[in-house]
Amino acid sequence: MSQKFCKCRYSSILGGLTRLTESGLSMVTWKLLGEKMPATDEEWITEFNKYKQYPEFKMQVTTHHLPSSMTIMFVFFRKNREMTLSEFKWIWYMEYGHRMWGRAIGAVFLIPAAIFWSRGMFNRALKIRVAAFGALIGAQGLMGWYMVKSGLEDRFHGESDVPRVSQYRLATHLGLAFVLYTLFLWSALDNLLPAGTIQTASRQLISSARKFRMLAHTCKGMVFLTAISGAFVAGLDAGLVYNSFPKMADKWIPDDILALQPKSSNITENPTTVQFNHRILGTTTLTLISALWLMSRNRILPPRAYTATAAFGIMAWIQVILGISTLLTYVPVSLAASHQAGSLMTLSTAVWLTHELKRLPK
Numbered sequence: 001m002s003q004k005f006c007k008c009r010y011s012s013i014l015g016g017l018t019r020l021t022e023s024g025l026s027m028v029t030w031k032l033l034g035e036k037m038p039a040t041d042e043e044w045i046t047e048f049n050k051y052k053q054y055p056e057f058k059m060q061v062t063t064h065h066l067p068s069s070m071t072i073m074f075v076f077f078r079k080n081r082e083m084t085l086s087e088f089k090w091i092w093y094m095e096y097g098h099r100m101w102g103r104a105i106g107a108v109f110l111i112p113a114a115i116f117w118s119r120g121m122f123n124r125a126l127k128i129r130v131a132a133f134g135a136l137i138g139a140q141g142l143m144g145w146y147m148v149k150s151g152l153e154d155r156f157h158g159e160s161d162v163p164r165v166s167q168y169r170l171a172t173h174l175g176l177a178f179v180l181y182t183l184f185l186w187s188a189l190d191n192l193l194p195a196g197t198i199q200t201a202s203r204q205l206i207s208s209a210r211k212f213r214m215l216a217h218t219c220k221g222m223v224f225l226t227a228i229s230g231a232f233v234a235g236l237d238a239g240l241v242y243n244s245f246p247k248m249a250d251k252w253i254p255d256d257i258l259a260l261q262p263k264s265s266n267i268t269e270n271p272t273t274v275q276f277n278h279r280i281l282g283t284t285t286l287t288l289i290s291a292l293w294l295m296s297r298n299r300i301l302p303p304r305a306y307t308a309t310a311a312f313g314i315m316a317w318i319q320v321i322l323g324i325s326t327l328l329t330y331v332p333v334s335l336a337a338s339h340q341a342g343s344l345m346t347l348s349t350a351v352w353l354t355h356e357l358k359r360l361p362k
């Protein structure tokens with residue numbers, strides 16, 4: 001189990017890198033068991049020609065930014081039509097690596113699961129768990145392709161339009177990856193690091209530990225929600241507007257926050273609003289986690305829960321600092337990938353903490 005959850009984590013980070021290096025749309029077909037890698041120069045040229053039919057090749061744009069106290073986004077066309085075959089090969093390998101890694105996760109899970117199942121080694125509860133995990137892994141693969149498809153469709157128009165995948169599908173793909181990862185990590189902890197408990201008969205101490213657990217679960221939920229809102233930021237390239245913190249272009253609430261009609265569409269379609277919400281969610285989550293750490297100092301908790309709370313607090317601070325740095329420096333790949341990996345590390349510490357609090361007395 002532990003090996004599996006590690007693989008899930010790397011897959012998610014690899015996914016982030018694929019997106020950040022703009023490699024995700026380089027392979028324009030999908031086969032369940034794997035695409036054939038071009039072997040000859042001719043096959044590579046055929047593959048490259050296929051890519052040339054799609055909007056990303058036809059109208060790829062790169063963003064450059066003017067350093068200014070005001071946020072200015074300066075967009076100009078990159079000549080993707082000048083992309084060489086070796087450049088294409090690089091983005092193709094990136095996407096191929098991500099897809100094959102995803103398939104490796106499926107195989108590492110499915111093959112042993114099928115063997116254990118056929119030998120009758122699972123009880124009913126484990127059968128349900130294994131079937132659910134298997135279905136989720138499959139769903140994640142399908143979701144990945146459904147997401148890539150949205151970036152290949154001919155729905156991009158106008159000079160400043162950027163071919164990209166749908167932010168809704170990106171958020172679903174990321175959300176599903178995080179759910180899968182959480183389930184695997186939780187199961188691995190069940191087996192490898194079973195939760196401790198507290199030795200006290202005092203009703204008051206038990207009740208305050210249970211309240212602490214409630215807040216810990218709330219913080220975990222907030223990390224998840226913030227991560228999903230982060231996927232919307234990433235999906236809309238909303239990290240490239242208002243690159244200042246804490247104010248957005250010298251305002252606490254930017255002017256164009258409700259620019260779209262109907263108003264509700266701003267929540268998921270307007271880069272300004274999407275970024276604003278991500279900031280609010282991120283800082284609220286950090287405040288809650290810091291309060292949780294303060295609370296842990298005068299509660300009776302299972303022994304490892306103190307370490308887990310401290311790790312959660314430290315990761316939350318690192319994550320927010322990474323997020324702000326990513327924003328202020330116009331989303332360089334290294335920082336953005338670290339921020340994405342950081343969200344998974346923060347979630348991991350949250351899962352560890354809530355797992356440690358699993359066995360509190362009634």
Ligand code: HEM
Pocket residue numbers: 016019020174223226227228229230231233234235237238239245278279281282283285286316319320322323324326327331336337339340343346
């Ligand atoms: C608990 C706090 C936070 C969590 C869990 C979190 C999580 C995430 C996640 C999962 C993404 C998507 C990454 C991807 O798909 O590649 C993201 C994107 C982003 N976040 Fe956060 N975030 C947090 C706080 C913040 C804060 C406070 C800021 C800045 C004020 C910030 C700025 C950004 C930016 C600019 C992006 C877009 C990066 C890109 O385009 O790749 N984040 N965040």
